[in-house]
Amino acid sequence: MTDACPFELRPGTAGPAKRHPDAPKPVPYIASEELIEAVNLAIHLNRPLLLEGEAGSGKSQLAKHVAAALGLPFYPWLVRSTSKAQDGLYTYEAMLRLHDVHMASLPRTQARVTRNPQHPMDYVRWGALGKAFRCKDCPAVVLIDEIDKADIDFPNDLLTVLDDPREFCVQEADHAPIRAEHPPIVIITSNKEKGNLPAPFLRRCIYSYIRFPTDTKQLKDILAIHQAAAVSAELTDVAVERFLALRERDDLFKKPGTSELLDWLQALGRALARGDAGSRGTRTRSLLEQLSRPEAPLPCPEVLLKLRADWQRYGPVV
Known part of the structure; x- marks a missing residue:
């Protein structure tokens, strides 16, 4: 981080003492004053920033640029047509746990099993939002790329996680709810592949349109x-x-x-x-x-x- 960084964390939010290990390397990017203001508003208001613009205008690179400038961890989530909101939090490896139970019951195979089938949390694979919620020292930057590739319920399902109290439970484990100590900086891109996003979702976002350079x-x-x-x-x-x-x-x-x-x-x-x-x-x-x-x-x-x-x-x- 440098004094020239145009992006601002919320008052009272401490940045990392040094660059986070998951912070990306600086990327070449020119952000307009309007775009910088939109990012800072989203950070200040704890709202997702929804970006639109034609392909090649720099929507996806902005999130990496923000994370690199602030020295924050960066977790991208590339949305597909089959993506569910749950995928951004975690996936649970039930079949792997069953496999480990079987392997542990065989003679002389105990050493091969590095996970403990009695600990369900050993079989949780964190998604981009799950990693961000578990950051203890600073906020993380999450890119939700091409949100409109998923079905119509996907954006509204995200609201249950991104709104206060910003917590979720691992249903497969008897574990305390995981609550974000530092609300993540969420940047969402859309190409309007399936029309407009739901109104309740749009109401909760900060919006910006990235124009392609014209001169x-x-x-x-x-x-x-x-x-x-x-x-x-x-x-x-x-x-x-x-x-x-x-x-x-x-x-x-x-x-x-x-x-x-x-x-x-x-x-x-x-x-x-x-x-x-x-x-x-x-x-x-x-x-x-x-x-x-x-x-x-x-x-x-x-x-x-x-x-x-x-x-x-x-x-x-x-």
Whole structure:
């Protein structure tokens, strides 16, 4: 953590004395003032932060960025269509316990069993929220990624855990309820794959929409922190302009995001590196001319175009 960290823990909440072992490494990220304010409001009000925005706008990376900046543990939960709210707390290995009971009853196998079948808690596997609730020294950052992949009951089921008193029980064990000493910082992403989320859930969230950068300077700042120097500054400028022009097309079904731009510059650099070094200048001038003309074929379209309809419009001319 540094004094320049833009994120603020709640008054009276102590941060870790040193970086938590589960804290992620710093990630390159540029957060707008509006996004920083949304994060700090969510922390201050003990509310989940719900993020929306197109793919590639940096929704998922924000949670890791917050955890790294504050030195807090980071626990991601990638939601699937079969996910249940219970999965974020814990899963119970009943079959493993039965297996251990059987193994312990066999001659000379006691040493192989490292768990005690008489202790049900030995068979609990903590999920992202379960790990966060068990943090004793500081809050944890939990990413619930793509919440709308799950069924319609999933968001509301989360409320029973994320609302006060923020506790849950391990039903399979005679164990005291596990209560969060430090409310976790919960960041949730949504792509609206199944429409709007339930109103009771939305009412309890802080909301922010991450807009994709719309000008050359913003994108160049992102490229700079990612150290994406695969091609010259002149070629980068022209490529970014062509990239933004492509994104502005009304007939483009899947707009490329930041990760595609980074990969595209790497692909352009690879194209320039082919052949002998003496012809590199010629290839660079040719590529600059191709990128500068909107009607010219898009170089390395495989990196930017991910749907057949887009490929047929802007892919290679056959």
